[in-house]
Amino acid sequence: METETKPAVEERTMAVIAHLSALAFGTGSFVPAIFWAEQRKKSRYASFQSLQAYGYQSLGYTVWMLAYLAIAVFMLILLIVLAAVAGSSLSSPDTLFLVWVVAFFCMAFGLFGLYLLFPLIGAVACALGKDFRYPLLGSRLAKYLGYDFSKPDQPIDQTHEEHFAASMGHFNVILFFWGLFGPLALWLTQGKQSAFLKLQSVQTVVYQTIGSLIYFGISLVASVMFIPLYAGVIMAENGMAGEAINPVTMIMFFVGMCLFGLITLFGPLYHILGQWAGLRTLQGHDYRYPLIGRLIEKWLSKPEILTEQ
Template sequence: MTLTPDSKQKTGAAGLAHLSILIPGIGFVVPLLLWLRHRKDTPYVRFQILQAFVFQMMQVLFWQVLLLLQAIILILLQVINVNLHPHLSTQQALLLKALTVSGAIFLGLNLVYIGIAVWGAVMVFMGKEWSYPWIGKRIQKSLIVDGQVNPHFETRLVAAMNHFALFYGISGLFVPFLTWILRGKERQYLTYHALQALVIQAFTMVLYHALLLLQAVVAIPLMMVVISMINQSGTMIQSKILVFGSLITSGFLLTFTFLVIPVFAVFVTIAVIRILKNKPYDYPIIGKKIKKQMKLALVSPVEPA
């Protein structure tokens, strides 16, 4: 289905939603704010704002895939490098070149990603039809039904992005916070999921940074104490026990710290998938407490806008 604005339709907000990708680190908040402001607007404007929102939220996933591929390629190159070049200086020089090239590719692909959004803004400002590669048509197919916006899918999509914001870390907290504050009690489904997402993301960030702080104030001083005691220790057995104990403690803290976000990311991913499939999802413990606090028996997107 072709979705273009009529001659009287203003496209400024829709174009700005795409262009906000140029704001580093927090640009994805702009489409959300625009959607909250224009959620009663025409199908064209709402579709453009929502697809811009999703495209910018997906950018962090794009980064992670690129970084993973970059790491795999560098490891493989280093293995080949070690086998082919016995001299350390040659290995280091080739590794530096590989890092430079892979870094340039990473930067270039990111610029392409941003460029797609900028081109989308140009198209929208010109009043043309525009949809992002792969995701645009998929969103439009579910969002626009018989020329009108499907409010149930629209609500679920925004709710899912509220949960997905965890992957942006601290800056991602703005998404559920603004949704929760600005939506108020107008739509309980979105309010509920925004509050769920806000609580789980805030808890994750606090836990993660608390563990980092604990790592700094406990593990590092512990290692210094161990080194000092080793110097004063009279037996090799005592030294080995001290070193082993400190390494176990530091390793446990470090492992637990870097597992926090991946573990919570699993719950978030499940939430996003279930919401998009129009299935209910409550985070363990937190979801039921929020639902009880809001005095909700059933939370469904099938409610009036």
């Protein structure tokens, strides 16, 4: 009969930090990715806990955002229905709206608190050397990897391990800008050991970098387009000379609105494609992003790049 071996202090410390990185609200998702890459050949315990924490932050944040949107839609519909039912008999519309706002924020922050609760429990459990599993995710991941805490000599399925790590990088698209640092860490630390992980990570970094730059660029230009109209209105209110509304300022304002419309339209498509890439990779496919995937693959296959590898 095999007995459980309590993880070493270093293993437990890394596992604790990996779980606690969730408290950074998405900006620390690269921490468990680095720990997994560092420990995957050294400690089954630390690598599993780190990979699990990485997955929780990627998938958990996605689920939290979807749940938040669902709550927002539900509460909005509820407000409309209550207002319609009450009709003219409603003596104080402000009271109804206030109750609605309080209920909405209680649900939203309560859900986010629940999201942060599990990493705290995980950190405490790992500090005590326990085999912590996130609800829904932990046991499934352990089965997927072939991980058993009570069998320290049982190897982990490295192919599945890499597919999961790569897919979480794709799912990190939900963590705007900060999400690309996880796959970047995997590229830099695992690129020479795994061609699959390198290609997937490079793709993810390029895709999310392009998306972030386009978003920042369009937002900046759109904001600049609004300045003349706003400045003109402020000047007019203060009795200063100049017309607040003229053809030039209105055209600039219209262009700015169109640019923000593009963000609103294509933003969800950008996220959906990243999520789709994560799903396909998790299913075992060697995914390629449209356009950039093949270009990156050709770049990585160049003789000078292969020599560096």
